[in-house]
Amino acid sequence: MKEGPVIASVAALLGDPARANILTALMDGRALTVSELAQAAGVTLQTASGHLAKLDAANLLTAEKQGRHRYFRLSGPDVAQVLEALMGLAQRTGATRVRTGPKDAALRSARVCYDHLAGERGVLLLKGAQRQGLIAGEGDLALTDRGRTFFAEFGIDLAALEKGRRPVCRACLDWSERHSHLGGALGAALLSRMIDRGWVRRDTGRVLTFTCEGVEGFEAAFKPIQDNAQAA
Amino acid sequence: MKEGPVIASVAALLGDPARANILTALMDGRALTVSELAQAAGVTLQTASGHLAKLDAANLLTAEKQGRHRYFRLSGPDVAQVLEALMGLAQRTGATRVRTGPKDAALRSARVCYDHLAGERGVLLLKGAQRQGLIAGEGDLALTDRGRTFFAEFGIDLAALEKGRRPVCRACLDWSERHSHLGGALGAALLSRMIDRGWVRRDTGRVLTFTCEGVEGFEAAFKPIQDNAQAA
């Protein structure tokens, strides 16, 4: 009767369909305007405005005014993390829709989870990195020495990452696959490098599309175990 | 307009104060009867029964019938993890109560987080272990070689832990302190060893009480940095 309500208030905030839609729409880490969010949530502008005010008051979102627009974004990676965790729970709940539309397939294949790669590709990346001994640990990850040189050669400034407060490697449970993918500062840096290299393109929403050379480069670099074509 | 509702349904479940109380009451990992949970939530038996049916249907709880009692427990550590994560968010929300009762103090000092040690002591344990080089990493933890021998001597069967699917080390964000404590299989094993040794006693609820020898043993083993009394 004391600490229950504190979690209840946040959870209630996430528990409204319109607000949940708003939050998931923001899970790609981008900032969106009120009208865009209203459309994403399927409600009118006024309604969305009210919801956003509540989410902002709870510090789940941060607002930024630019001209006559107001841009909202998630106030941090931890918010996105909780949302992904809830998706995981929702799945076990059986509340998961069996309906798998075409957009669902793309989402499952590769998407952005706040700022890093998730979905089938994300899981493959982590598995490949583990298999090659770049990253050690199962649920709690750590860079190996081989991994340090590998990612440095990949064009990532590890020293800079380690200076920040954000964990470098973080296992993030993937809601569509049932395995972890790589989050944390390294996960974010990897995704932005892959975009720079033209391996992958961000479409609207959270969907990520790999280019042809992207797929080749990805598989050459991370050597994920493929379903069948695996020569000894 | 597609995946939002799936998280909304779970979150709405956690968003009711009575249900949130029920869940937090179960966060110590024990199983409680309907009447006990009704009392914990501050509602009548009928109301609690209804809530429990919903939580059970969503697979957040598992029920077990014994005689004319029905015992409920959280259906897994992941549920507890999400709850702790929500507490973390709630705190940043500013929804945290400033009121700190006497029971609160005990909870902050040492409590059980599903099945491992949390609170001030839990944070000290992890910090001490990191300072001694038993555990490496900041947000993503891994056992070092020194750590392996240390915990083996402490009486923990690491081989058994690593066989399970559960991550061995897991950084679990502590909602009362603002640091991580040690969760995962190792965290759970450590707590049960400490109880076996008589270092710590489980009171009612989530509160843990350290015995005199427990404090001594704890500090000798984990050598946490104390506030002032730190001889070079």
Added chain:
DNA sequence: CGGATGCTTCGGCTATCGTCGAAGTATGAA
């Protein structure tokens, strides 16, 4: 300045859901 766009506030409608009293079912004890 006037009109258009983006957003917020207000007011009232409606529906959902938590709540409890009362009655019904199951288990255990005398």
Added chain:
DNA sequence: TTCATACTTCGACGATAGCCGAAGCATCCG
């Protein structure tokens, strides 16, 4: 069998809160 305990189901009440239309600010453009 009879009573008591533990729990579930039903039905009705009441409050919270989401929703939208309309009106009010603010900003940009011509």
